[in-house]
Amino acid sequence: xxxxxYFQSIFFSFFFIKEAFAAExxxxxxxxxxxxxxxxxxxxxxxxxxxxxxxxxxxPKISNNLESRKSQILENIEAAEKQREDSDAKLKEYDEIISxxxxxxxxxxxxxxxxxxxxxxxxxxxxxxxxxxxxAEAEKEIDILxxxxxxxxxxxxxETSSELLQKLIGAxxxxxxxxxxxxxxxxxxxxxxxxx
Amino acid sequence: MAANPMSQFDVYRxxxxxxxxxxxxxxxxASLFMILSTLSILLIFNLGSKKNSILPNKIQLLAxxxxxxxxxxxxxxxxxxxxxxxxxxxxxFMFVLFCNMFGMIPYTxxxxxxxxVTFVLAAFIFIGVTVIGFIKHGFGYLKLFVPSGVxxxxxxxxxxIEIISYLSRPISLSVRLFANMMAGHTMMKVFGxxxxxxxxxxxxxxxxxxxxxxxxxxxxxxxxxxxxAILTCIYLNDALNLHH
Numbered sequence: 152x153x154x155x156x157y158f159q160s161i162f163f164s165f166f167f168i169k170e171a172f173a174a175e176x177x178x179x180x181x182x183x184x185x186x187x188x189x190x191x192x193x194x195x196x197x198x199x200x201x202x203x204x205x206x207x208x209x210x211p212k213i214s215n216n217l218e219s220r221k222s223q224i225l226e227n228i229e230a231a232e233k234q235r236e237d238s239d240a241k242l243k244e245y246d247e248i249i250s251x252x253x254x255x256x257x258x259x260x261x262x263x264x265x266x267x268x269x270x271x272x273x274x275x276x277x278x279x280x281x282x283x284x285x286x287a288e289a290e291k292e293i294d295i296l297x298x299x300x301x302x303x304x305x306x307x308x309x310e311t312s313s314e315l316l317q318k319l320i321g322a323x324x325x326x327x328x329x330x331x332x333x334x335x336x337x338x339x340x341x342x343x344x345x346x347x
Numbered sequence: 348m349a350a351n352p353m354s355q356f357d358v359y360r361x362x363x364x365x366x367x368x369x370x371x372x373x374x375x376x377a378s379l380f381m382i383l384s385t386l387s388i389l390l391i392f393n394l395g396s397k398k399n400s401i402l403p404n405k406i407q408l409l410a411x412x413x414x415x416x417x418x419x420x421x422x423x424x425x426x427x428x429x430x431x432x433x434x435x436x437x438x439x440f441m442f443v444l445f446c447n448m449f450g451m452i453p454y455t456x457x458x459x460x461x462x463x464v465t466f467v468l469a470a471f472i473f474i475g476v477t478v479i480g481f482i483k484h485g486f487g488y489l490k491l492f493v494p495s496g497v498x499x500x501x502x503x504x505x506x507x508i509e510i511i512s513y514l515s516r517p518i519s520l521s522v523r524l525f526a527n528m529m530a531g532h533t534m535m536k537v538f539g540x541x542x543x544x545x546x547x548x549x550x551x552x553x554x555x556x557x558x559x560x561x562x563x564x565x566x567x568x569x570x571x572x573x574x575x576a577i578l579t580c581i582y583l584n585d586a587l588n589l590h591h
Contacts, residue, residue: 186375188372189377190461193382198442200385201441202434202435205434206434210414210434212396220399220401
């Protein structure tokens, strides 16, 4: 019920207001030519001044601002690109230097090793030669000693046996006969004594 | 008086009557709002172009966005040949936009709700575009009325229709803006009157309508300024690049 009255009142008031407007209005003020000339005059004046100021003073400035910003941004991008290229080149250079120095270090190391090996080899040869010489000499000496040893032993044996005989039998014995016996003995038992 | 939704369109004299010869050029409320609109446009764009910082502040951003918006609109519809007319179309768009927007403030006067104002603008555009067309193409501009690919039998009819449509351009352009502004403001006033007459009980419905209408009208105010400017661009395009 309340709703019905509400909408009815809206509906009727619409009619009422419309009637009131119709009674009051004397048509559209827009069609009243009283101020047309004034409106045209002021429109041309204001719009003209605005157009002149905008086109001569303000719009060129805005366009200038936009252009300069654009060019500055482009410049900055260019500069950034250039710097990046520079840093790339430097990085490459640095890498090259590192690889080069690595190679150099390697070669230096290899050279040093070779040299050291060569030195060691040379020294070893010298030492080997010396040792060989010494061994040969020592062997020679030993050989000489060994060669001379039976004679000396024989001599000692002859003298010892002649002295022994002299003490035992108290008579001079002919040395030559003793030496013959010793020679004979040493020849027979030489193997046993000298291990040859 | 205040309940009459048309009374908001009344033009009245402010100050003394000024007469030049037989013409009355008195300062009126319409003149006041024209001056207010142009002054605010000049103020905003002057502030927006004063400093040239790489990172624009708000007002500079506003000015530059408007500039690029209008410049893009012109280059999209009329091509690069329309560049010399950029300042005029920019002024036109801003003037109509600011007059429409000023009209949205309560107790103000909408300059563009008067047929004489919009008609003078439209007639100026019409005459200017026609003159540009004849300067650029000579009598070849008349080819605009003869579309290509039309059978010879239909040609007399088509040419007449084209001429009528061409001549009605200033009327359609001016009436579109004026009627939109007037209808919107009248409707808002009518709904405002309902709020008063229905009082506290029934006034809420027209009030909510009024709120919605205000949003719509702000959209219309922008849209009509845009339409006015873009139609100018299209007419200019016809005059600069004869496609027919």
